[in-house]
Amino acid sequence: MKLFEVYPLYDVIPIKGEGVYIIDDKNKKYLDFYGGHAVISIGHSHPKFIENLKKQINKIIFYSNAIINPLQNQLAKKIQEHFSIKNYKLFLCNSGAEAMENALKLCSFHTNKKRIISFKNSFHGRTSAAIAITDNDNIKSPINKQQKVTFLELNDSKSLEEELKKGDVCAIVIECVQGVGGLDQVNEKFIDSLEKLSKKHKACVIADEVQSGFYRTGDFFSFEKFNLKPHIITMAKGMGNGFPIGGILINPEIKAKYGLLGTTFGGNHLACTASLSVLEILEKIDLKNKIIELEAYFRKKAKRISSIKKIKGRGLMLGIEFPFEVKELRRKLILEERIFTGGSSNKNLIRILPPLTIEKKHIDLFFNSLKKLT
Numbered sequence: 001m002k003l004f005e006v007y008p009l010y011d012v013i014p015i016k017g018e019g020v021y022i023i024d025d026k027n028k029k030y031l032d033f034y035g036g037h038a039v040i041s042i043g044h045s046h047p048k049f050i051e052n053l054k055k056q057i058n059k060i061i062f063y064s065n066a067i068i069n070p071l072q073n074q075l076a077k078k079i080q081e082h083f084s085i086k087n088y089k090l091f092l093c094n095s096g097a098e099a100m101e102n103a104l105k106l107c108s109f110h111t112n113k114k115r116i117i118s119f120k121n122s123f124h125g126r127t128s129a130a131i132a133i134t135d136n137d138n139i140k141s142p143i144n145k146q147q148k149v150t151f152l153e154l155n156d157s158k159s160l161e162e163e164l165k166k167g168d169v170c171a172i173v174i175e176c177v178q179g180v181g182g183l184d185q186v187n188e189k190f191i192d193s194l195e196k197l198s199k200k201h202k203a204c205v206i207a208d209e210v211q212s213g214f215y216r217t218g219d220f221f222s223f224e225k226f227n228l229k230p231h232i233i234t235m236a237k238g239m240g241n242g243f244p245i246g247g248i249l250i251n252p253e254i255k256a257k258y259g260l261l262g263t264t265f266g267g268n269h270l271a272c273t274a275s276l277s278v279l280e281i282l283e284k285i286d287l288k289n290k291i292i293e294l295e296a297y298f299r300k301k302a303k304r305i306s307s308i309k310k311i312k313g314r315g316l317m318l319g320i321e322f323p324f325e326v327k328e329l330r331r332k333l334i335l336e337e338r339i340f341t342g343g344s345s346n347k348n349l350i351r352i353l354p355p356l357t358i359e360k361k362h363i364d365l366f367f368n369s370l371k372k373l374t
């Protein structure tokens with residue numbers, strides 16, 4: 001049987017991961033500045049992560065969510081230690097798209113409304129409602145186009161108010177730092193009006209932190225830089241360092257009731273152990289200061305390359321914009337320089353999403369290669 005082709009593939013076969021490096025089947029070593037799409041937070045094959053997972057495998061891997069799983073409570077408690085707002089509740093699932101489906105469903109239950117406001121260039125996943133609120137018609141099927149969605153320009157408070165006045169909006173979904181769309185960011189003024197307008201018009205706010213969460217931008221969640229108290233926060237990628245896990249944090253305004261949500265695999269014993277281990281390991285690093293310092297270092301090095309038009313993004317969620325398309329440059333970075341980077345819907349932009357454990361010397365390696373190729 002053959003595989004159903006869904007992505008164009010680079011001709012590299014990784015067989016091993018080691019910290020910020022990937023090793024392929026020909027024993028070639030690649031610097032990972034992509035983190036498998038912002039997933040690798042603590043680095044590949046972290047010994048503590050492996051040890052914890054092995055121990056858990058020997059105990060129990062999975063059991064039904066109809067039975068108590070204390071690891072879920074431990075994870076909720078641990079996430080609270082990292083998150084500045086109190087009293088949210090945790091629901092666990094398996095991916096970012098699933099987190100968004102559950103978030104949208106809850107907001108619609110809560111408000112009894114169904115139109116969603118999303119933003120130009122947003123990406124929220126590939127399942128039913130998540131893809132409907134993603135700004136890319138090429139990847140939507142007719143079934144996905146049934147949802148009631150309005151796309152607005154990012155940071156346009158006037159249009160937001162006009163749409164909310166119509167009274168039928170259940171949720172406004174925001175990536176404070178856009179990922180797939182190319183690292184555009186919200187501004188403080190916009191978030192202030194979003195917070196006020198959503199309250200006034202009784203619409204929920206969903207902060208999509210699937211890519212930007214778990215310290216990717218330096219803060220635990222990227223929205224924490226602002227004065228915003230979302231109804232729901234979605235998370236996934238960096239949460240499990242490659243073990244599939246996603247989740248939503250739910251504001252106490254939304255009350256739990258049996259039947260609203262449910263899942264077979266979400267929050268299983270192994271997934272919780274993976275995420276608990278990620279947090280345990282991240283706690284040992286002074287992440288906030290480290291990420292601020294690495295971002296500044298990255299920006300300083302980038303200034304020395306004249307063909308770079310702009311650096312976008314925040315923390316270790318960065319984009320390098322060139323005045324030309326970067327497809328060939330990314331191909332050369334992988335195949336000639338052995339460095340993985342990411343693309344985005346902005347064809348002129350390289351996305352940088354390394355493990356949060358990188359050091360300045362890895363940034364030096366990256367810029368040496370970039371200089372050679374540009």
Ligand SMILES: Cc1ncc(COP(=O)(O)O)c(C=O)c1O
Nearest residue numbers: 095096097123124125179210211
């Ligand atoms: C901001 C954002 N939301 C949601 C998703 C969907 O996550 P997943 O691929 O785990 O379903 C992604 C994936 O890239 C994302 O970047």
